[in-house]
Amino acid sequence: MSEPLNRLSDLITAAKRLGADAADAIFVQGVSVGVSWRMGQLEDVERSEGHDLGLRVFIGKRQASVSATDLSDRTLGPLPERAVAMARLAPEDPYCGLAPAALLARTVPDLDLADPYEPSTEALIALSRTAEEAALGVAGITNSEGAGASWGSSRVTLVTSEGFAQSYASTSSSFSCSVLAGSGTSMERDYDFDSARFFADLGSPQKVGISAAERALKRLNPRKVATQSVPVVFDPRVSMSLVGHLAGAINGAAIARGTSFLKDKMGQQIFARGITVIDDPHRRRGLRSRPFDGEGVGNDRLALIADGVLQTWLLDMASAKQLSLASNGRAARGTSGPPSPSTTNLWMEPGPVTPRELIRDIGAGFYVTELIGMGVNGVTGDYSRGAAGFWIENGEIAYPVSEVTIAGNLKNMFLNLTPASDLAFKYGTNAPTLRIERMTIAGS
Secondary structure (H helix, E strand, O other): OHHHHHHHHHHHHHHHHHHOOOOEEEEEEEEEEEEEOOOOEEEEEEEEEEEEEEEEEEOOEEEEEEEEEOOOOOHHOOHHHHHHHHHHOOOOOOOOOOOOHHHOOOOOOOOOOOOOOOOOHHHHHHHHHHHHHHHOOOOOOEEEEEEEEEEEEEEEEEEEEOOOEEEEEEEEEEEEEEEOOOHHHOOOOEEEEEEEEEEHHHHHHHHHHHHHHHHHHHOOOOOOOOOOEEEEEHHHHHHHEEEEEHHHHHEEHHHHHOOOOOOOOOOOOOOOOOOOOEEOOOOOOOOOOOOOOOOOOOOOOOEEEEOOOEEEOOOHHHHHHOOOOOOOEEEEEEOOOEEEEEEOOEEEEEEEOOHHHHHHOOOOEEEHHHHEOOEEOOOOOEEEEEEEEEEEOOOOEEEEEEEEEEEEHHHHHOOOEEEOOOOOOOOOOOOEEEEEEEEEEEOO
């Protein structure tokens, strides 16, 4: 830890000596290993190791960023001079600047993000092989797109001229399997996967393989449906996307630009009562946990939606200044540019009813398991996406459906949304099964 901290501190000192009023520097180190396995054969093994350094300097209300992947003295030596020269020529930005000392994280919580165990390549191969063998062992599975497993480790170090100097490490492990059922032009594909911070927390590869196979088999012989307006139920694999659209709509940068359909909704009811949406960077072993944000600001759990009411925007320093607010520690950044607001571990709290109870009273409806395309207008909230899934008849899943479009407006969808009780933390953004009371289904 000490070497990156000292290296970044030296760059900041040099930038200030050359005329910068303030500066920050970030260093990201990473290692990743991945394997692919298909039809009983190892296809490839990859390993990569890299590091990236970024320096951002401020002269008055002007800022500039430079980055480098070569850490030799020949490259890093001129870096502060180049950054300062660029900042002198940059246009003024009245909202740029470092986080003040009062907002910086005073302590760095231990979130248990770094697994001390590094799985061997053989262990990753065994995961992939076992998952695919389990899938291919299910009757009706005729081909495989393959299985894969990966492991990665990273460390982020951030230093600012306001006195912040901290570092944290994290790891991640995952595996997946994708197979096909049927034959000829009637083949259908599906997948399943698992991911975790710690390798030992991964689920059973047999279960994942069998799940991928069963999902593919259920999609065989899909039907078309007529255009109509019906209740739509989102499986957890896709329901998280609705929470993601909320996050985009309350991003402080979009609010400051006036380009969000929720720009005037602070403090108002935008979901039904009882709906809660949480963003928590301090979730232990969370897939997007971080002990401080990209500007060194202290962060904590936020209720973005409480009892259906919009509580706050996602703010970094620049968007907070534009909105005359204080940052709530949601800055994310790379090494080659300024930070921007982003979520961490984001989820919608579960409701009191089971998924089965959620669909029991639906006479005719659509259960969505796959979404296609990105037809969402962040300015108006208009929503239109290709979808596949299953038709609901008399409260039961009846048959697979494909090649339809679902359409509505997110403002109405949010207000008419009901969550089930099956929340599981499988992604960075999570939601239980969700029911929207009525959407337009564009079919045949």
